Each structure stands twice: as structure tokens, then as C-alpha cells.
Amino acid sequence: MENALEVKNLCKKYDHFELKNVSFTLPKGMIMGFIGENGAGKTTTIKAILDIIQSYSGEIKIFGLDNREYDKEIKEDIGVVLDDMFFPEILTPNDIDHTMQGIYKNWDTKMFHDYLKEFSLLPNKQIKTFSKGMRKKLEIVTALSHHPKLLILDEPTSGLDPVARSEVIQIFQSILEKDDCSILLSSHITTDLEHIADYITFINHGEIILSKTTDELLNKYGIVKCTEKEFRTIDKKDYIKYKKSKYEYEVLVPNQKEFKTKYNISTIDKITLDDLMVLMIKGEEE
Amino acid sequence: MIGFIKKDLAMIKSNFKLLGVLMVVYAIMGFMDKMDISFILPFMCVMIMISSFSYDNYNKWDAYSISLPNGRKNSVKSKYITTIFMTLMVAIITTLLSFIISYVNTQTIPYEQILVTMFGTVFGTLLVLTIMYPIIYKFGVEKARIGIFLLVFGIVMIGSLLASYIDLSNVLKFLSFLEDYLIIIFIIIAIIMVYGSYKISENIFRKKEF
Numbered sequence: 473m474e475n476a477l478e479v480k481n482l483c484k485k486y487d488h489f490e491l492k493n494v495s496f497t498l499p500k501g502m503i504m505g506f507i508g509e510n511g512a513g514k515t516t517t518i519k520a521i522l523d524i525i526q527s528y529s530g531e532i533k534i535f536g537l538d539n540r541e542y543d544k545e546i547k548e549d550i551g552v553v554l555d556d557m558f559f560p561e562i563l564t565p566n567d568i569d570h571t572m573q574g575i576y577k578n579w580d581t582k583m584f585h586d587y588l589k590e591f592s593l594l595p596n597k598q599i600k601t602f603s604k605g606m607r608k609k610l611e612i613v614t615a616l617s618h619h620p621k622l623l624i625l626d627e628p629t630s631g632l633d634p635v636a637r638s639e640v641i642q643i644f645q646s647i648l649e650k651d652d653c654s655i656l657l658s659s660h661i662t663t664d665l666e667h668i669a670d671y672i673t674f675i676n677h678g679e680i681i682l683s684k685t686t687d688e689l690l691n692k693y694g695i696v697k698c699t700e701k702e703f704r705t706i707d708k709k710d711y712i713k714y715k716k717s718k719y720e721y722e723v724l725v726p727n728q729k730e731f732k733t734k735y736n737i738s739t740i741d742k743i744t745l746d747d748l749m750v751l752m753i754k755g756e757e758e
Numbered sequence: 759m760i761g762f763i764k765k766d767l768a769m770i771k772s773n774f775k776l777l778g779v780l781m782v783v784y785a786i787m788g789f790m791d792k793m794d795i796s797f798i799l800p801f802m803c804v805m806i807m808i809s810s811f812s813y814d815n816y817n818k819w820d821a822y823s824i825s826l827p828n829g830r831k832n833s834v835k836s837k838y839i840t841t842i843f844m845t846l847m848v849a850i851i852t853t854l855l856s857f858i859i860s861y862v863n864t865q866t867i868p869y870e871q872i873l874v875t876m877f878g879t880v881f882g883t884l885l886v887l888t889i890m891y892p893i894i895y896k897f898g899v900e901k902a903r904i905g906i907f908l909l910v911f912g913i914v915m916i917g918s919l920l921a922s923y924i925d926l927s928n929v930l931k932f933l934s935f936l937e938d939y940l941i942i943i944f945i946i947i948a949i950i951m952v953y954g955s956y957k958i959s960e961n962i963f964r965k966k967e968f
Contacts, residue, residue, distance in 0.1 A: 522825045524968050547827040557822040557968075560769055560813035567768035574761025575826050624825075 474500045475536070476622045476654035482520055482530035491516055491528070491678045498654055498671065503644070505665030505686070506658040507745060508675035509753055514658040515555055517675065518626050521656075522552060534622060548577055551620035553611045553628040561600035565593055568614055576618035584617035591639070604631040612640055616647065623647075623655040629664055637661070641668055662745035666690065672745065676753055694728030695747055697721070697739040706735060713755030724751040759828070762836030763843075769813055770844075773806040777848060781855065788859035794867070797879040799852045803844040804886050807837065811899045821968035834895070834960045838952065841887055849880045877941065884948050888955040895962040 475497050482494040491513050498504045508514050519525040521532055523540055532539040534546045559568055565588055572579045588595055591609040599607060608631050615623060623644070629637045641664055647653050659665055665672065665686070672689055674682040682689075696711070703714065703721040710731060714723040724747075725731045728740050741747075780802065784795050814820055823829040856872040889909060893902040 519821075519968065523830075524821050524824045526965060526967055543830075544827050547825065547829070550825070552822075552825040554818075554822055554825065557818035559765070559822070560810075560817045560819055562772070562813055563765070563768055567765065570768065571761045571765040574759070574764050576761075 476500045476502075476534070477521070477656060478531070478533040478536075479517070479521065480531040480533075482517065482528060482532065484516060484520060484525065484528035489513070489516075489678060491520070494530070494675065494678070494680050496673045496680055496683045498656055500654055501648065501652050502670040503648060503655040503657060503668050504671040504673055505662070505669035505745070506656055506673050506675065507660075507662060507665065507749060508658075509749065510660075512675045513678040514675055515626055516678075518554070518624055518656070518658060521624060522547075522550075522554075548618075549621040551615035551618065551623045553608075553615050553623075553625045555626045555630070558607070558611050559599060559614075562598055564598055565595045565610060565613075568610070569595070572614065572618065578618045580617050580619060583619075584613060587613040587616065587643075591636075605633060605636055608632055609636065609640070612643075616643070621653055623653060623657075625655065625657045627658060627660065629659060629661055637664060644668060662749065666745055674749070674752060681752060682748075689745075689748065690743060692727055692729075693743045693748065694725050694731065694740045695743050695751070696723040696725055696731065696735075696737055697741065698723065698737050702735075702737050706737075710734065713751045713757055715751055715755045722747075722751065722755075724748070724755060759832045759835065761826075762823070762832045763840050766807070766810055766836050766840040769810045770806050770840075773809070777802060777806075781851070784852070785855055785859065788856065789862060791863055794875075796852050796856055796872075796875065797882075800845045800849045800876075800879050800883045801886070803848055804841055804883050804890070807841045807844070808890065808894070808899065808902075810837075811894050815899060818968070820963075820966075824968070830964055831960065834956070834963045837891065838887070838956050838959075842884070842952065845880060845883050845887075849876050852876065877944070881944055881948055884952055888951045892955055892958040892962060895959045895966070 477498040479497070480495050482491055484491040489511070494513070494517055496504070506514055506517070516525065520528045520530075521534070521539060523543060534542075535549065537546055539546060559571075563571075565584075569581055569584050572584070573581065585595065588610075591606075591613060593602070593606060593610055593613070599610065602610065608628065612625075612628055615625070629640055632640060644655060644657075645668055648655065657665065657669065669686050672682070672684060672686050673680060696706075697720050698706075700716075700721060703723060706723065710725060712724045712726055714721055716722075724743070725740070731737075732740060777799065780795075780799055784799065787795060820833060823833040826832075853872060853876045856867065856876070857869060860867045860869060860872060886906075890902060890906055893905045897905065
């Protein structure tokens with residue numbers, strides 16, 4: 473399978489934070505949810521992919537091409553939504569349309585205005601008059617209107633109400649079906665990702681701690697809820713992390729079926745991405 | 759590239775009215791044979807463009823622009839081209855206006871003097887651009903404003919110190935020797951300094967972390 477994006481051993485050091493050998497692969501035509509708590513390294517990774525930050529080491533390939541060597545060619549086919557970075561707010565959507573006509577070869581004015589209408593965004597109003605949600609929608613519309621082959625979206629649904637979020641998610645899905653586009657989507661709203669992401673990549677303290685298909689994560693992984701006595705019977709090899717609460721232990725296991733056959737503990741819940749994040753970050757390893 | 763220029767022009771379009779008003783004021787004062795403020799008009803172009811850096815900075819446009827095709831290069835190039843284009847356009851319009859004023863006022867100001875004044879104004883404007891833009895790219899607009907104040911203060915101080923030690927009549931003699939080539943020399947100097955400034959800014963922006 474051809475890859476839309478390959479990140480290998482990406483390292484970047486700051487005074488108080490570093491990316492450590494970040495590696496993951498996004499196959500063509502797939503959506504990857506990129507999750508992690510605030511400050512985990514999601515935005516830094518995305519900035520490195522887009523070459524917004526410099527002096528990092530490692531290899532980043534987009535459509536099989538080196539991201540720095542083929543910068544211009546690659547960026548013609550990428551649509552981006554970056555957290556809090558966009559056009560100056562004294563501009564209007566019409567100004568953005570005129571600007572983008574001179575930047576992207578494939579800029580589609582009709583598509584841009586159709587999306588504006590769909591999202592009820594007035595083309596001649598200054599961005600500063602838009603609400604946070606409207607601005608986000610405009611950023612998304614701008615990212616979509618040049619038929620990109622890869623969308624890199626940093627928190628694209630933050631600030632949107634549930635209805636708008638659902639509209640946006642539907643658009644992402646329809647683009648994926650129509651245009652064979654791939655999407656790297658970082659989000660705190662993990663429920664959105666559970667519905668649309670094919671892969672989940674989890675970053676914590678600048679390190680990738682997990683990169684798997686969503687099906688595998690949600691169907692294979694599980695949370696065992698048990699007493700302390702039961703927990704003491706579990707072999708360390710059979711769980712990833714655990715969390716002790718007032719009345720019970722929550723234990724993250726990588727394979728619920730295997731666990732069931734091995735242990736006589738009946739309460740095994742399906743996992744959500746929220747559970748996974750909390751347990752991976754806050755849980756203990758023993 | 760065109761897209762980046764369009765974006766810069768769209769950002770400063772509200773200031774075109776201000777330039778228009780200043781031109782009207784200049785024309786009125788000119789017809790009344792009062793103070794000559796023509797030198798302000800091209801200089802305003804740089805000041806207006808500097809305000810566009812503030813907007814860019816506030817909305818983190820620079821980081822976003824890098825995610826666009828050829829963003830690192832064109833973002834800087836468009837600032838220079840837009841400023842030079844605006845300055846020249848305003849200088850041409852102001853010169854034509856000055857000619858009309860002079861013609862109506864039966865040549866109170868000689869045509870040659872109008873051209874020399876405008877030439878000097880454009881050169882001065884480009885000098886400000888040359889110094890300011892790399893400082894803005896390196897330190898940001900706010901710090902650059904303090905920087906330019908210190909720079910102008912320094913130039914004035916050095917200039918006045920030099921003037922007290924150097925016999926200005928010798929300098930004028932030397933310049934009169936070059937009189938025939940003065941315009942060409944200044945055009946060459948302007949091209950070299952603006953190009954050098956652009957290269958420095960481009961280099962700063964290329965290495966910049968966001």
C-alpha cells in the first residue's frame with residue numbers, strides 16, 4: 473500500500489521539551505487520528521512535517537517525497553488547518569479566495585464559495601467579525617478548496633458546536649470517498665476520531681507510545697475492572713497500565729479475548745479513546 | 759507569488775483612502791502655494807506596509823504562510839515587491855500632481871526640482887525599507903520600531919559629528935564632479951541596498967522557527 477505520509481525517527485530538541493524518535497506511517501486514503509494531551513508534541517510534529525520548524529533530524533516523506541527537498545510540489549497537494557494560525561483577521565473570505573487563486577494551481581473558487589454557503593459564512597465580511605467556530609470553518613473550507621491529496625489538520629474541530637462538528641466530520645468523510653484523500657487529524661475530541669479514524673497514533677511527552685488501527689484498539693484492547701486481590705493475580709506481561717481508584721482497579725489490557733481465557737475476571741469493558749488516553753498517561757506500570 | 763501580493767494589497771486597501779486624503783491635502787496646499795508635503799506620500803507607503811507586519815504577526819500568518827507552496831520565499835518577496843510597487847506608484851502620481859500644481863501656479867517650483875525632490879524621497883523611502891525590513895523579520899515590529907528610532911538617532915549623531923570634522927565644501931565639489939552620473943549612481947545604490955536587504959530578510963525568514 474502506498475503511503476501518504478511517513479515520519480521516521482523525527483527528533484527535535486527544545487530547552488524543556490523534545491520529540492524523541494517520532495515514527496508513524498499514514499497509508500494513502502486513510503484517516504489517522506493523532507492524539508495526546510496538551511504539550512505532548514502533536515503540534516510540533518505537525519509543524520515539522522510542514523517544515524514550519526527547522527533544525528530537526530529524521531526523515532519525513534510525503535507522497536514518497538522528502539518534505540524539504542520537494543517542498544513546493546508537496547505543498548500544492550496539502551491542505552492545512554493549524555491551531556490559531558491563519559490569515560490576518562482584517563481580510564474577508566473573498567480576499568482569501570483572490571489570494572489563494574494566486575497561490576494554488578488547483579484552487580477551486582466555485583468549491584470555496586459552495587462551502588462558504590454551506591457553512592453560512594458571508595464572503596464579504598471581515599474575519600474579525602466571525603465567531604471562533606466560524607473562523608475554524610473558514611480555515612477548513614480554505615484547506616479543502618484546492619483538491620488536496622493530504623489534509624493535515626491540527627485541532628480542526630475545536631471551538632465548533634456538536635452540529636458544526638458533525639457537518640465537518642461528514643465533509644471529511646465525503647472527501648475521503650470522492651477524492652482519495654488522506655487525513656492526519658490531531659484532536660482532543662476523541663469521540664470524533666472513534667467514528668472516522670482508520671488509525672490512531674498516540675504521542676506522550678514527545679514519544680509515540682502507540683500507533684495502531686482504530687479497530688484493533690477499540691475491539692482488542694479492553695479495561696478490566698477488578699479488586700486489588702484480583703489485580704495481584706494478573707501477570708505484568710498481560711496488562712499495559714493500571715489505575716487504582718477508591719473501590720477498584722482499572723487495568724488496561726492489550727487483548728481482551730486472551731485475557732478472558734487466562735483469568736477468571738468477568739468485568740472487561742470495551743475501551744474508548746478517552747479511557748485509553750487517561751490510562752496511558754495517568755496509569756501506573758508497576 | 760501573485761497570491762501573496764494580493765493578500766498584502768488586500769490588507770492595506772483600507773489605507774488607500776488615507777493616501778487619497780493626503781494627496782488631496784497636498785494638492786490643496788500646493789495650489790495655495792503653501793507647504794510642500796509631497797515627500798510624505800511615498801514614505802507613507804512603507805509605514806502602511808509596516809502596519810501589515812503587525813497584522814501578520816497578530817494572526818500568526820507567517821507560520822501559516824510556510825504551509826503554502828513556496829511560502830517561505832514568497833512571503834518575504836511579496837512584502838518587498840508590494841512596498842516598492844506602491845512607493846513607485848505613489849511617487850509617480852505625486853510627481854504628476856506636482857507638475858500640474860507647478861503648471862497652474864506658473865512654475866513656482868521648477869520641474870527639475872520636483873523630479874529631484876521625488877527622486878530623493880523615493881531613495882529615502884527605500885533606505886528606510888532596506889533597514890527596517892530585516893530588523894522586523896529578525897526582532898518583530900515592536901522591537902523594530904525602537905530599533906529604527908535608535909538607528910535614526912545614531913545616524914544623526916554620527917552625521918553631525920562627521921559634519922563638524924569634514925569640510926562640506928569638498929564633499930560638494932566631489933558631488934558636482936559626479937553630477938552627470940548622480941541619478942544613475944543613486945539608482946544603482948538603491949537596487950543594491952534593496953536587493954541586499956531582501957536577501958538578508960529572506961535568510962532570516964528561512965531560518966526562523968515558529
